Amino acid sequence: MIKAALATITLLASTQALAKLDRSTTKPMVMPVGVSQGATDITTKDVEKIIPTDLQATNDMNKVAVRIADRSLQTWFNSAAVRNSALGRTADNVQQNLATDVTVKSDEPAAVEHKFSMQLLALQAMAKIQYTGWLNAVFNYDAKAAESMVELSEKIFNKDLFVNHTSSPREDVSTVGIKWGW
Secondary structure (H helix, E strand, O other), X not given: OOXXXXXXXXXXXXOXXXXXXXXOOOOOEEEEEOOOOOOOOOOHHHHHHHOOOOOOOOOOHHHHHHHHHHHHHHHHHOOHHXXXXXXXXXXXHHHHHOEEEEEEOXXXXXXXXXXXXXXXXXXXXXXXXXXXXXXEEEEEEEOOOOEEEEEEEEEEOOXXXXXEEEEOOOOEEEEEEEEOOO
């Protein structure tokens, strides 16, 4: 990264401008670039956190601007300076208080244990519910994208058989499949 480069900007005026400038006597204006005043330098890795690289080609500049603003705020909220501030500590406390686990046990030793895990992510406008017991179930709702996802799964022969349904304003998709690791 260039720390102390100089950029030369030559001021030119069009003939239709209100002020008349003589190009022959106009001098270049020299401005320092990369001089930081206590701030850290921005790296390529920092830019990749903010600029969405997974967007499809679109002419909708609103969509691009919203994604950049969202990623910028997320990066800022996840920075150490914000996390350690009063705002960051309050946000973490609220998020922890909006998550809960409920376990329903039976007195019988061979009975199935039912566990519900619920989490509301207020800053991300998301809700997540997970159930384990007779089978595994997950429900996610993203309010910003107006998208919901339900997945039911069961382990069969060391593989997970699953049924998934995703619903959004654009489309509804249902999937049946098998997951396995190797």
